[in-house]
Amino acid sequence: MAAPETIAQDGGTWTFPASQPLVLDSGARIEGLELAWRSYGTLNADKTNAVLVCHALTLDQYVAGEHPTTGKPGWWTRMIGPGKPIDPAKHFIVCANVVGGCMGSTGPASINPATGKAWGLAFPVITIRDMVRAQAMLVDALGVDTLLAVVGGSMGGMQVLQWAASYPERLFSAVVVASAARHSAQNIAFHEVGRQAVMGDPDWRGGDYALHGARPEKGLAVARMAAHITYLSEAALQRKFGRELQRDGLSWGFDADFQVESYLRYQGASFVDRFDANSYLYITRAMDYFDLAAEHGGVLAEAFRKARDVRFCVMSFTSDWLYPTSESRHIVRALNAAGARASFVEIESDKGHDAFLLDEPVMEAALAGFLDGVERARGLK
Amino acid sequence: MAAPETIAQDGGTWTFPASQPLVLDSGARIEGLELAWRSYGTLNADKTNAVLVCHALTLDQYVAGEHPTTGKPGWWTRMIGPGKPIDPAKHFIVCANVVGGCMGSTGPASINPATGKAWGLAFPVITIRDMVRAQAMLVDALGVDTLLAVVGGSMGGMQVLQWAASYPERLFSAVVVASAARHSAQNIAFHEVGRQAVMGDPDWRGGDYALHGARPEKGLAVARMAAHITYLSEAALQRKFGRELQRDGLSWGFDADFQVESYLRYQGASFVDRFDANSYLYITRAMDYFDLAAEHGGVLAEAFRKARDVRFCVMSFTSDWLYPTSESRHIVRALNAAGARASFVEIESDKGHDAFLLDEPVMEAALAGFLDGVERARGLK
Numbered sequence: 001m002a003a004p005e006t007i008a009q010d011g012g013t014w015t016f017p018a019s020q021p022l023v024l025d026s027g028a029r030i031e032g033l034e035l036a037w038r039s040y041g042t043l044n045a046d047k048t049n050a051v052l053v054c055h056a057l058t059l060d061q062y063v064a065g066e067h068p069t070t071g072k073p074g075w076w077t078r079m080i081g082p083g084k085p086i087d088p089a090k091h092f093i094v095c096a097n098v099v100g101g102c103m104g105s106t107g108p109a110s111i112n113p114a115t116g117k118a119w120g121l122a123f124p125v126i127t128i129r130d131m132v133r134a135q136a137m138l139v140d141a142l143g144v145d146t147l148l149a150v151v152g153g154s155m156g157g158m159q160v161l162q163w164a165a166s167y168p169e170r171l172f173s174a175v176v177v178a179s180a181a182r183h184s185a186q187n188i189a190f191h192e193v194g195r196q197a198v199m200g201d202p203d204w205r206g207g208d209y210a211l212h213g214a215r216p217e218k219g220l221a222v223a224r225m226a227a228h229i230t231y232l233s234e235a236a237l238q239r240k241f242g243r244e245l246q247r248d249g250l251s252w253g254f255d256a257d258f259q260v261e262s263y264l265r266y267q268g269a270s271f272v273d274r275f276d277a278n279s280y281l282y283i284t285r286a287m288d289y290f291d292l293a294a295e296h297g298g299v300l301a302e303a304f305r306k307a308r309d310v311r312f313c314v315m316s317f318t319s320d321w322l323y324p325t326s327e328s329r330h331i332v333r334a335l336n337a338a339g340a341r342a343s344f345v346e347i348e349s350d351k352g353h354d355a356f357l358l359d360e361p362v363m364e365a366a367l368a369g370f371l372d373g374v375e376r377a378r379g380l381k
Numbered sequence: 382m383a384a385p386e387t388i389a390q391d392g393g394t395w396t397f398p399a400s401q402p403l404v405l406d407s408g409a410r411i412e413g414l415e416l417a418w419r420s421y422g423t424l425n426a427d428k429t430n431a432v433l434v435c436h437a438l439t440l441d442q443y444v445a446g447e448h449p450t451t452g453k454p455g456w457w458t459r460m461i462g463p464g465k466p467i468d469p470a471k472h473f474i475v476c477a478n479v480v481g482g483c484m485g486s487t488g489p490a491s492i493n494p495a496t497g498k499a500w501g502l503a504f505p506v507i508t509i510r511d512m513v514r515a516q517a518m519l520v521d522a523l524g525v526d527t528l529l530a531v532v533g534g535s536m537g538g539m540q541v542l543q544w545a546a547s548y549p550e551r552l553f554s555a556v557v558v559a560s561a562a563r564h565s566a567q568n569i570a571f572h573e574v575g576r577q578a579v580m581g582d583p584d585w586r587g588g589d590y591a592l593h594g595a596r597p598e599k600g601l602a603v604a605r606m607a608a609h610i611t612y613l614s615e616a617a618l619q620r621k622f623g624r625e626l627q628r629d630g631l632s633w634g635f636d637a638d639f640q641v642e643s644y645l646r647y648q649g650a651s652f653v654d655r656f657d658a659n660s661y662l663y664i665t666r667a668m669d670y671f672d673l674a675a676e677h678g679g680v681l682a683e684a685f686r687k688a689r690d691v692r693f694c695v696m697s698f699t700s701d702w703l704y705p706t707s708e709s710r711h712i713v714r715a716l717n718a719a720g721a722r723a724s725f726v727e728i729e730s731d732k733g734h735d736a737f738l739l740d741e742p743v744m745e746a747a748l749a750g751f752l753d754g755v756e757r758a759r760g761l762k
Contacts, residue, residue, distance in 0.1 A: 026633045121634075121635070124633070125633040125634060182624065183624070184615060184618070184619055184624075185615075185618035185619050185621070185622040185623055185624065185639075185641045186610065186613075186615040186618045186619070188624070188639050188641050188642060189606075189610045189618060189641050189642070189645055190607075190610060192606070192637075192639075192641070192642040192645055192646075193603060193606045193607045193610065193645070195635060196599075196602070196603050196606060196645075196646070196649070197578060197603045199635065200582070200599035200600070200602070200603060201581070201599075202583060218577075218581035218582075219581070221577070221581070222574060222577050222578045222581060222603060225570075225573070225574045225577060226574045226607050229567065229570045229571060229574065232567075234565060234566075234567045234702075234705075237565070237566035237567045237570060238565055238566050238567070240566070241566040242566055243563065243564070243565075243566065243569070243672060243675075250670060252407045252505070252506040253502075253506060254502070254576060254580065254662060254666065256573075257669075257670075258566075258569050258573075258669065260566045260569050260570050260573070261569065261570070261573045264570055264573055264574070264577075265573075265577070268577070281635060285635065288638075288639065289631060289638075291624060294624075321615075321702075324615075
């Protein structure tokens with residue numbers, strides 16, 4: 001284990017020592033893996049106040065404060081920041097870009113040491129468990145044995161569930177928001193549409209676009225547009241856009257007549273500026289492969305058998321049709337069956353899956369209340 | 382009006398006489414429009430047994446029997462055929478490929494007489510009302526004043542609603558299945574993803590692919606894949622495919638690992654063999670433009686003000702999230718407000734939007750019962 005002294009306490013890029021390759025579920029291994037991470041707050045003397053945050057598909061390590069490249073607020077400032085449920089004044093908050101990502105961690109756009117060129121499709125397929133395994137090694141390097149909490153929404157919630165299954169002794173509590181213990185057929189289907197859009201773009205070049213100075217921008221934009229619809233509820237789209245036009249009258253052509261068209265085109269176009277197309281393939285694949293019960297003989301409760309002492313908080317949103325409440329209930333039933341401590345909140349919201357990133361006072365209050373109890377139990381209060 | 386003698390009674394292609402250009406909502410006009418149509422059964426002496434069937438986005442005039450090019454059964458053999466609610470033994474059943482389509486009617490793949498080349502994007506944008514206007518002219522040519530029923534599902538249902546608004550005196554009854562009186566923001570959003578997939582394919586060539594011997598197959602396949610997900614419920618996808626694999630074990634790559642991926646790829650690939658990409662753009666646009674209330678001062682009931690004597694039957698499916706029951710209820714409320722006769726059935730089904738094309742005995746029974754009453758009222762029984 002790397003000594004805590006060798007790693008900065010506020011973030012940066014941590015290169016795994018030569019003695020610690022990342023061994024993947026596929027059997028492949030990555031030598032010298034780099035994890036880009038960020039922390040907020042200070043680890044206490046007892047090392048009992050560390051909170052690991054796990055990010056969603058296209059997000060990154062910048063959970064709070066200002067994002068260094070976009071200048072926008074971090075993606076979870078509703079939940080993390082001064083006076084928020086997760087507060088740098090009392091917590092040591094860590095978030096790392098996932099393996100396979102494109103915000104500084106090793107991924108398909110990184111240089112393959114064997115060739116000196118971008119990995120492209122030579123990069124090994126990764127899983128949610130691989131992401132979590134790498135995070136656990138980073139947490140080791142930070143000198144933290146037990147995390148006060150592991151917290152995440154959407155794909156981040158999958159990582160939280162995997163933490164509970166893989167390292168139950170290393171977490172005191174776990175918060176799973178708007179997530180699922182496995183990808184459904186519809187989830188896989190939407191991801192496959194996105195991948196086919198990317199891979200069908202001639203500029204994808206079999207994954208080697210970087211070698212050709214090209215980028216499959218149109219395909220990736222279409223992938224993002226399709227995915228974006230799944231992040232919003234029908235009601236939210238209707239409330240925000242309805243059938244409002246961009247201009248007076250129809251164009252009688254194929255320009256963006258409706259505001260919702262213009263909005264989606266913008267979502268697609270801005271996404272390609274900040275995200276790598278191959279990372280999109282790899283991370284969606286990791287999510288599609290995720291099926292926590294399958295790792296445990298098809299019985300989800302078995303995944304949590306050793307996590308009986310972990311305090312769980314599961315949250316879902318009524319209008320989330322991507323990871324609907326039924327998926328959260330499925331998790332909660334398994335936790336109950338395993339004898340784990342689980343609290344569950346279904347939050348009334350018309351904002352769809354994206355609610356977990358938006359202003360949802362009940363979510364904030366529920367997390368604050370849950371963490372308050374966790375801190376008391378941990379002797380921090 | 383063309384004399385009935387000049388037009389075959391079992392279908393073919395009808396060319397609008399020079400005196401009857403199709404004047405479009407956009408202000409454009411199409412001279413010498415061709416409508417490919419098919420009929421089943423015989424028009425009775427009183428000309429009171431004609432049933433017009435309106436087809437959905439990617440379907441065609443072959444509602445029953447065997448499809449001449451695919452060899453598969455017509456798309457509505459559940460509802461139309463010997464012993465079925467709509468029966469050639471007693472009804473004269475007519476269905477025409479919509480204007481803008483690609484199964485024989487004039488559309489963007491047809492030859493533009495002004496240039497001698499395929500229309501491409503020079504084809505005028507068409508609306509649901511334009512489709513219905515052309516159908517009314519065909520019905521005229523067939524010598525039918527009043528249709529016993531106009532029947533359609535999905536986009537076909539939109540045409541039925543438009544018939545009731547535009548030609549209330551020409552229909553005795555109207556059957557609207559799994560449809561809506563306007564496209565929602567989410568409906569438009571999914572269509573826009575499909576259009577961007579087509580138009581982003583370099584083989585689309587600004588719509589002039591036919592001139593270059595190319596076809597935007599990859600873009601159109603992605604469009605179809607995205608649309609296809611919206612035709613099925615999450616439950617249906619889970620029941621049919623779940624997380625079943627194609628082979629033993631995962632590929633650890635980007636092949637189709639899951640059966641649902643393979644199924645979607647097949648849906649995309651087979652669609653491009655039978656459908657024209659520009660027709661897809663034009664017909665989705667017509668659907669997005671559809672907003673029957675907007676044509677009537679924003680009050681849907683006004684659209685049905687003159688349709689008080691038409692007998693309406695509206696059907697929806699519980700798991701249809703593309704045109705959910707709430708949209709059908711909205712139609713029924715407007716019909717009630719207009720003082721029209723409306724019956725409404727919400728059918729319990731987990732098959733999603735596509736239920737209207739599948740084995741749904743309640744739908745079949747409801748249509749049979751409704752038409753039985755209609756025939757009695759019309760003096761046919």
